[in-house]
Amino acid sequence: MIVYCQNTRDVQNAIRWARFHKVPIRVRSGGHHHIAYSTGTGVIVIDVSEMKQVHVNKSQGIATVQAGVTGHELYTKLFQRGLTHVGGTCSDVGISGLVLTGGMGPLLRRIGLTCDSLVRLEMVDANGRIIHATKHNEHKDLFWASQGGGGGNFGIVTSITLKVYPAKPVTWFKIDWDWNQPVEKVIHAWQNFFLKADRRWFSHLDLWPKVFPSKKLKKSPLSAFGVFYGAPKEARRKLAPLLNTGRPNKQTIKLVPWVEAIQLFEESTAVFTGPKPEYKTSGAFAMRPLPPKAIKIIRKTLQNTTSPLLNVLIYSLGGALQDKSPTDTAFFYRKAKLFFLYNVEWLKNESANKRIRELEVLRRRLLPYTRGDYVGNPDTNIKDYLTSYYGGNVRRLRCVKRKHDPDYVFRFPQSIPPASKMTKCP
Missing domain, CATH: 3.30.465.10 (Uridine Diphospho-n-acetylenolpyruvylglucosamine Reductase; domain 3)
Structure with missing residues (x-):
C-alpha cells in the first residue's frame, strides 16, 4: 500500500x-x-x-x-x-x-x-x-x-x-570532440585544468563509447562542459589548454542566466534514450589524480566496448567541498579530487547481464585508483556498502541510528543498522 x-x-x-x-x-x-x-x-x-x-x-x-x-x-x-x-x-x-x-x-x-x-x-x-x-x-x-x-x-x-x-548570470562553456581525436590527452587536459582551477569553475567530463550513436542522439561522444563565475572572455582565455587539445568539433562559451545554466547542465548530462530506461549505475571517488594507466583503462574500455550506451561522467571536485573535514558532516569524501558516475543502458534487443557485466568490469579495473561510492548512486555489487558510502563515519552513523531507531524500523537493503550494545557511543 x-x-x-x-x-x-x-x-x-x-x-x-x-x-x-x-x-x-x-x-x-x-x-x-x-x-x-x-x-x-x-x-x-x-x-x-x-x-x-x-x-x-x-x-x-x-x-x-x-x-x-x-x-x-x-x-x-x-x-x-x-x-x-x-x-x-x-x-x-x-x-x-x-x-x-x-x-x-x-x-x-x-x-x-x-x-x-x-x-x-x-x-x-x-x-x-x-x-x-x-x-x-x-x-x-x-x-x-x-x-x-x-x-x-x-x-x-x-x-x-x-x-x-x-542567482547571477554565469558563463556556460561546452567543448566537444569526436573519437578521431586524442581521447587520453583530452581526459588528461581536463583533469589537469580542473585540479588547479579556482573556485569559480565547475565542470563535468562526459565520455561515451566509440560506437555511441552521435548523429541519432545529436550528442558528441566526448564533452567537457560546466560553468565559470566570470566573463566569457576570461573563460575562453583560461580554457586555452582544453581548446587546444586535439581539434574540438564544436565549442560554446557564453554568458547565460543562472536558470538557463541549470537547464543546459540537465540537457548535457542526459543519459537515457527513453522515459523508462533499463539501466545500471555505480560510482567511485578518486582521492588522487588519475595516472596515465587509469586514463588508458577508460579509453580502451570505451573504445572496445560493443555497448553504445556505456557512459562515464566525471565530476570536478575540490574547492568549497574541502572547507569542511570528512567528519564535519556524514558526507565523508571531502578530500576527493574527482567523482566517477558509471552508467549503462541496454535496449530491448540487448542482453542486460552482458551490459551490467561490462560496467562492473570497468568499475573493478579502476578500483586501484578510486575509493568508495556515493550513496546517491548505490550499487548492489558493493558488498561492504557501509564503508563504501560512509568511509570513516560508519561507527558514528550507527550510533546515531541506535539512539533514534534502536528497533531498526527504518530498514531496507543497504540501510544503516544500529550499533551493537557492546559499541561505545558518544
Whole structure:
C-alpha cells in the first residue's frame, strides 16, 4: 500500500499504523532511487511527494521547503525571487533526498554540497514523534547524520530549511570532440585544468563509447562542459589548454542566466534514450589524480566496448567541498579530487547481464585508483556498502541510528543498522 501524505500528521499516522501492524516501511519522495529501495513488495510506502509548500525569506537568505519539492520546482520558485539554492543537475530529484545524500551540483566548488546549506530539518522518528534538528540543539547528532547519511535511515524528513543565494548570470562553456581525436590527452587536459582551477569553475567530463550513436542522439561522444563565475572572455582565455587539445568539433562559451545554466547542465548530462530506461549505475571517488594507466583503462574500455550506451561522467571536485573535514558532516569524501558516475543502458534487443557485466568490469579495473561510492548512486555489487558510502563515519552513523531507531524500523537493503550494545557511543 502507498500513503500519499499531505502533511506531517499523515506521516506520523502512517508510521504508527505500520508499527502497530508490523508492516515494513519504505520512504519515498522524488522516487529517484536507482535501485528502487523507496518501494517494495509487502511494505507500506510512505510517500511525501505531494507535500509541496515552499516559504522563502529573502531578507534572511533562507527557504523552508517541504519534502516533496523537486529540484526543478525549487529552482523555479527561487528564481522568481532572483535566488537559487545549492542543488543538483537532474531536475526531478527530490530536494530532501539530495540533502540527505550530500548533494553534488554546479555550486559544489563555490559554496559546497547541498547538505552544507542545511539550516534546520523536521523529521518524524520511528515512534511517530516530530523532531526539529539543527546544528546546535539537542538533536545535533541527527542533524549531522542527515548531512550525507542517506535517505530513509533515521526517520522521515517532512521539511528542510536551506540557505539560498543570489542567482547571477554565469558563463556556460561546452567543448566537444569526436573519437578521431586524442581521447587520453583530452581526459588528461581536463583533469589537469580542473585540479588547479579556482573556485569559480565547475565542470563535468562526459565520455561515451566509440560506437555511441552521435548523429541519432545529436550528442558528441566526448564533452567537457560546466560553468565559470566570470566573463566569457576570461573563460575562453583560461580554457586555452582544453581548446587546444586535439581539434574540438564544436565549442560554446557564453554568458547565460543562472536558470538557463541549470537547464543546459540537465540537457548535457542526459543519459537515457527513453522515459523508462533499463539501466545500471555505480560510482567511485578518486582521492588522487588519475595516472596515465587509469586514463588508458577508460579509453580502451570505451573504445572496445560493443555497448553504445556505456557512459562515464566525471565530476570536478575540490574547492568549497574541502572547507569542511570528512567528519564535519556524514558526507565523508571531502578530500576527493574527482567523482566517477558509471552508467549503462541496454535496449530491448540487448542482453542486460552482458551490459551490467561490462560496467562492473570497468568499475573493478579502476578500483586501484578510486575509493568508495556515493550513496546517491548505490550499487548492489558493493558488498561492504557501509564503508563504501560512509568511509570513516560508519561507527558514528550507527550510533546515531541506535539512539533514534534502536528497533531498526527504518530498514531496507543497504540501510544503516544500529550499533551493537557492546559499541561505545558518544
